[in-house]
Amino acid sequence: MLSTKLQQLQQIFQTMERALIAYSGGVDSALVAKIAQDVLGDQALAVTAVSPSLLPEELVEAEDQARWIGIRHELVVTREMENPNYTANPENRCYFCKSELHNTLKPLALDRGYPYVVDGVNGDDLQDYRPGIQAAQERGARSPLAEVGLSKWEVRQLSQQLGLPWWNKPAQPCLSSRFPYGEAITVEKLRRVGRAEIYLRQWGYQNLRVRSEKDTARIELSPEDIQAFVANVPLAEVVQTFQDLGFVYVTLDLEGYASGKLNRALTAVKP
CATH class of the missing domain: 3.40.50.620 (HUPs)
Known part of the structure; x- marks a missing residue:
């Protein structure tokens, strides 16, 4: 096929x-x-x-x-x-x-x-x-x-x-997809959410998102990674790093990463 x-x-x-x-x-x-x-x-x-x-x-x-x-x-x-x-x-x-x-x-x-x-x-x-x-x-x-x-x-x-080394590379849609509809997007907001994701990848987590809503960052990891993240990553350092980037609050999504999660808020699906 x-x-x-x-x-x-x-x-x-x-x-x-x-x-x-x-x-x-x-x-x-x-x-x-x-x-x-x-x-x-x-x-x-x-x-x-x-x-x-x-x-x-x-x-x-x-x-x-x-x-x-x-x-x-x-x-x-x-x-x-x-x-x-x-x-x-x-x-x-x-x-x-x-x-x-x-x-x-x-x-x-x-x-x-x-x-x-x-x-x-x-x-x-x-x-x-x-x-x-x-x-x-x-x-x-x-x-x-x-x-x-x-x-x-x-x-x-x-x-x-076909031998492409990146065949299993995680999807990386544009950074604007990290914000709930209706929240204005700025260059600074894009920068801080992007740097936050780069920081988390340094701990070995690749399939992730940092969702940004006003002053709050919500970390989404693969469900199987959540417990290891809490147990092995210095959470105080994560919080400090995110706050240094400009976030005030840092949360962990217990459901885990799901592509297109912010689309759940849509009141109607448009063609």
Whole structure:
């Protein structure tokens, strides 16, 4: 089954002939970049958007992965933080983020002679509340992983089969996803939540989130890691570090990490 979907993905890029990949360095877009490079060679270009919602460490990882893949890689600056529709953090915040991204990438692609902008949206993403997908579709972006019905699990399995060392890398959505809808997003808030997550990873925890609500940080870890965290990590140091970053209160979510948890607060799911 995976071999069939891989062939379908390869065929999609063969028909494109040239493609610009919206490349974040996540597992999904890295798989797209790998297949595009294998099929198109120097006719494929990966482009990463740089903004305050992307940690510098994640940008370094994206650059390292692009070099490993061998794909040409460029950076562009996006300015979603200048859009009050984005910083107000409404339920469709991602729509404005992806609008800025694709309003930047599409003219770049056309100017460079790339007829297609390709992203890493997978089949499972289409079943979730992802207003950014609409913004990408409105601007003509294509999503090969979704087109062939590749699930999140299959993306990782195929990445492993193709030898990508980061196939099991934890998902890292943009830092703005750490804030409840309706709470304004600032560069400083993005910075402190990002530094807090980097700090926790230094203790060996990778699959985690630091949710931020006003002055409170809520740490989400994998459920199986919670007891070990409480037993082995100096909690007073954690609290002090978070307070030094600007938080007043530091809490631990006893339910544990769950992707998209803040979407529970939505009163209605919008297309």
